[in-house]
Amino acid sequence: MGAVPVALLPGDGIGPEIVEATTAVLDAAGAEVEWLPVVAGARVFEETGEALPAETVETARAAGVVLKGPMGTPRQGYRSPNQRLRDAMGTFANVRLARSFPHPATQFPGVDLTLIRDVTEDFTQGTAQRLAGPVGAELAGVALRVTTRPAVDRLARFAYDWARARGKHRVAIGHLATSQRATDGLFVETALAAAADGFTDLDVTDEAMDPLCTHLMQHPGRYDVLLTGHLYGGILCGVLAGLIGTVGLLAGAAFGTAGAIFEAGHGNVPKYAGLDRANPAACILSGAIMLDHLGQTEAAKRVRVAVERTIAEGRHTTPDLGGTGGTRSFARRCRDLAAG
Known part of the structure; x- marks a missing residue:
């Protein structure tokens, strides 16, 4: 070659x-x-x-x-x-990819996690503006968040293929679907449907972002692959960096x-x-x-x-x-x- x-x-x-x-x-x-x-x-x-x-x-x-x-x-x-x-x-x-190596700054040996997040939707396209008040002061900021079924399905299948190819068995979907029902609700629904269509050998679960962050800090070894939208993925990148020390x-x-x-x-x-x-x-x-x-x-x-x-x-x-x-x-x- x-x-x-x-x-x-x-x-x-x-x-x-x-x-x-x-x-x-x-x-x-x-x-x-x-x-x-x-x-x-x-x-x-x-x-x-x-x-x-x-x-x-x-x-x-x-x-x-x-x-x-x-x-x-x-x-x-x-x-x-x-x-x-x-x-x-x-x-x-x-x-x-977040993997622990033996060094003084890490408190969580044995971490081996993969985060897979969307980079096409959510807030990534910059569809946002600030709204001015009657005297020109900016009184509000408005951003459009987009989630579509085809994009989530493609992302989820990529994540499941990634997990399977590397011998990983657990995929956790991070979301806030209870409050963001139109967007996160569609994300979770689509990702779970994709899991049921050809990936039943994997353990695919969904978890709200607040307990997910807590559980990652308590028991990171219980997770293999994390699947999220762009915004939540950015937050989880910081969590993962903390888990591996830098x-x-x-x-x-x-x-x-x-x-x-x-x-x-x-x-x-x-x-x-x-x-x-x-x-x-x-x-x-x-x-x-x-x-x-x-x-x-x-x-x-x-x-x-x-x-x-x-x-x-x-x-x-x-x-x-x-x-x-x-x-x-x-x-x-x-x-x-x-x-x-």
Whole structure:
């Protein structure tokens, strides 16, 4: 098998540092990948007035696979290039993987959770406005929330297929259907109907968001896969990051009709840019998800083992993991371990 083309997008803030670290580790693990550098984000916007150049979209769509760093939305009126790229790739399922590693900041060993959330509906399309009063003061904000049966059915089936393919048996649907009956009610109804149509081997349940968050903090090991809309999924990302001790370990991906995007589950953190203190583990682990997606499972396994061993050793871990290492030293140790 020849090298697979992958669009490589460094992003903003800490993005270039963690992406550089990631490509070094993936290459050392034997990934058969042809990196296709592209640009997007705040820096290219300042230079060209376009945050997501057409050339970047063309390369991403032609490759069908993107590995990217985080990008910011620095000002009002600046449409997020993250969302525009997701739209261009037709993504509908956002995946976050939360796994505990042995380090001082985690209080919940053994966590191994997947969150799958919608990225096409809910409040994601920005259909909102502020309403002015008689003297020009903004008195109200109004946002439109949308849930449709076809989109939920597609998302739910993706989640069930994901669970089944990875030996997971329990899928919990997070919602507030008792109060949001039109939207969440339809979400739960559709997701449960999809489960009954070909996925009866899975244990699919639904749970209101407030007890779900409580139970996650009490007994995270009772959950395998979480399925939610976009808004609730964003909240649960924070819960999962807390369970594993740091957002610096939260790996992610977005899957769609025109390809897939792989990226860490955190932001671009501009205040840490260039300081060699950002944890690259989430981006590296996102790269491992990408290798699995490409069928390069042995290389993916070497990447994960390298990250786990680097964290367990503790000599090169970043401050969020309780260590005194930096981005580069963490990446070097992972690279050496991945190379065998």
